[in-house]
Amino acid sequence: MKSLKKATNTVLIGDLVDANYKKQSLSEYKNNPFIEALPPIFNEDDVLERFMVTPRITEQDKKSEKNIRYHVLKRVKNFIQPLPIHFEVERRLSTLIRRGYLARNPLDKSFLERIRVLHQLREDENEAHKYIYERLNYIRSTADSLSIIGISGIGKTTAIERLLLMYPQVIKHETYEGQPFSRTQIVWLKIDCPYDGSLSTLCKSFFKAIDDLLGTRYLEKYGYLSRVTSTMLLHMTSLASMYGIGVLVIDEIQHLLHSKNDQEEMLNFIVTLSNTVGIPTVLIGTSKAQKLFKGNFRQARRAASEGSIIWDRMAEDSEEWEFFLETLWELECLITRSEITDEVKKTFYDECQGITSVAVCLFILAQERAMFDDDNVNEIIDSKVLKKTAKEDMQIIQSMMKAIRTNNLKDMMKYEDIMINLDELMINHKRDTKLEGEIRKGFTERQNTLDYKRRDITESLSVEISALGIFDSLNVNDIRTLITKIVENNPINMEFNLLKTDAIQQAIILNQQKKMKKEPRVKKLLLLPLLEIRTKALEKKNHPYEALLKSGYIKNPLYEFYN
Template sequence: MEKINNLVLKGDFEQANYKEQALSEYSNNPFIEALPAIFTEDDVLERLIVTPRITEQDKQSETNIRYHVLKRIKNFIQPLPIHFEVERKLSTLIRRGYLARNPLDKSFLERIRVLHELREDEEEAHRYIEERLNYIRSTADSVAIIGISGIGKTTAIERLLSMYPQVIKHQLYQGQFFNRTQIVWLKIDCPYDGSLATLCKSFFKAIDDLLGTHYLEKFGYFNRMTSTMLLYMTSLASLYGIGVLVIDEIQHLINSKNEQEEMLNFFVTLSNTVGIPTVLIGTSKAQLLFKGNFRQARRAASDGSIIWDRMAENSEEWEFFLETLWKMQCLKEHSDLTDELKKAFYDECQGITSVAVNLFILAQERVLFDEANINEKITPQVLRKTAKEDMKIIQPMLNAIRKNNLKAMYKYEDIMINLDDLMITHKKGTEYEGKIKDAMKERLNTLDYKRRDTIENLSVELAALGIFTALDAKDLRNLVTKAVEKYPVDIEYNQLKLDVIQQAMELNQKKLSKVVLKEKQVINLPLLALRKRALVKKKHPYDYLKQNNFIRDPISELF
């Protein structure tokens, strides 16, 4: 079998904790009641914002040390109005998708029964799956998020998904036995060759990685028909109550002319028939998919499309983004953000998030090792030289955007945005932006935020070390949280980091020792123990097992 090498985003596992619902339609549905309460804007702000800390001591460190410190800035995330729009869409997609898939409702079991019957006729079932399920209502919608490459779509959706537990184990609901495994969200990448078969195998592998199952081995072997794998995929999605299926990099479908329509058909079937909400994420190149078959594409994005455009130079969000980023300097002399610097900076990054962050880091690195720049100042000349020499590979694309050269932009489909008349332009509300800005400024000055900020950055840094093999992300975060809450908020960051690393090493060693000890212990299984006892008493093991009610008499069992 071919090897599937997709990296699976993993979230938390939780035991079901049912909550009272603010809306009556969400009540008496264990899949919805086990979710976190609907997030407020403050919740989203706190979970999204990441502003790496650079201390005064960091700025006075040796050049080679500061080179490493600058890499912290890569983790910078500035919440923008579009993040809140995506969160609202995601929140309603998941909950409304569960309305018609209440596991206590007869239609939920009916859907699973029909899918099981369809699996009996593997070769032909895909032809009439919609016909067999069309009488069962669906409340699932789907959304397409289309945006320029490097704008932050994937980072945002992954952080928003991680606000929800990924797997919820149910055992008892309202005093009744209710044994179910619920997968709240699953994110996979569309394969580079646009192959539907590879997408199915990625789906099986993602579930296997989460639950320790063997669906890839069982359903994904090489001679399986794609239509059959799709049937098993829809069956598993329904069985595990998947709240939302996120498929990234959908522009790769362009590489498979023959399967584009089949893939879009499949997304429609998942949403409209099986009832699984989908989020399709892609670069601007994905707009060509929607041009080709608008009716199908519209159904595959029934709750609309979010166009994630670059930030405009004179917009309030760009101004605030740049001001926040500019504070993260690790040079001995702080460079003030003048109008000339603002103009040069925008000109060289064109409002694209990842380009802006990388330009800011690379410009400081250039200053650090430039002997002629003894004052360590960021100047417009430094920004332009950095962009020209260190970011040479993306200059043709940036030039096309800068000059608004549509002909040149068609050569780089990933940067085309708002060229499709069928798409709705995303408009940002200045009033809403101002609200976010005020809330962020207020939060940045609170002790609570400073602690959260330290926890976030330190957790990321510890995980990046890759030396704590026995600790998962949750272990590290809990360790960091306890340490940060123990010390005063103004403790020197590097001192805190050293202490936490030491604690993590001790905990890691402790867990490793337990694993070794467990492996050394011989577990004597009950049946083996009874066999041993039978041999000591000189009895046949069969008779001894029967005597102890491990073997029943077949005649009495039958009648």
């Protein structure tokens, strides 16, 4: 498995792999190289193991000095806990990708016809964009769309990125069933909606994302200023077919509201991505994005044909909140373990309102306050510490939290990112209590397995080594691959710091090797025969004339001209 080059801040980069075709259990998925090259359909155990990130905090870490523990606490930022909604999103995503390929089988005649039509349209792009919809309308599309709406900080982007990375991003095909089949497949592409909401800029972000992946120059070729959006959409359609793009994820879609385009045009553009371009789309946004789906129900329904997932905050009395809090509390790094009393639970929820990012931030800051408070000798987290932390260290969000806490609709309207009106959304996400129980059981079982422990060590070590920031020629996947081998080749009970030392040493070597490969090699120039003879003569301290004469390059002038 190779790793793709490092991307810019706005583009998520995954793995590049060679195609490995797998037998399909569903008849509709058979004989389709794009589907057969995907990983097997994930079950809940797969998602649980691949999705979860539990930072490692050892007993030795807890015994360290305050200044050291302060840094250890920052590991908690990487904490990701699987919840029922993550499994729901994974199932929808898995279906979107596979069903989107049904009408885009590269072995099917209709797919080849699509390529032919697109080629004709591109030859006359100045006029083609006017009738692209009519020309491609007869070609069926199995692409669906999904929207994920939720308040800021709930974990939408983190979750979707984690789920996307469970799939390779680029698959290289060479042969299929013994026949030549040279093709590059892009399984997923994630872009952020530009802050100004410009559809033209969104198209350019699409071209740039492909350029960052494959080293192409489509942005330069298709994204210059004079192009209209519909013409760029034509080229997006062509690239989507050429590279078999499995799903396009557009994050921060609430930015489209800042656009000068009217709502009808924006929704039509989103629908066209699925219907004409043929790419399944996942639209992610805050509560502001609800406005995009108001007014034109027909367009809104088509823009989210797979429905909407409402990512609301966790309820205080829910089993998932209880599970989340218990797991988070295991990452405490104080000299005294604080108990999660009913009072602490109530205060903690009151200050974070079930919003995951706020909860994690509050947990870290509360520990820091307990650690450095001279009056808190035993470093205990209680209700008093939690309230003081929220009031003083998280002051900037207190007005928003108060609006949520009191359910004051008037105040909540001031902060549209946190406003969720369930009545106006198409499908309301419901908690699956049974699934929560299964996740809790599966999580507990995995914590006791060697495989989980190795994954846990690998994850923690990867984060720490990457955070050093000294390996300029290695990306995250390079480091993870190296550490996976180190963890697998050492005893499970080996001290963490010894593994870390070994990992740093090997990473230094690998970094240097990659750096040398990147440096242009100066090839040794072969000397021309005459220069080579001269060089050798000088090395032996002989006159070059004698050496050239002896080699037959210098003739006797009298004899040569006389003859």
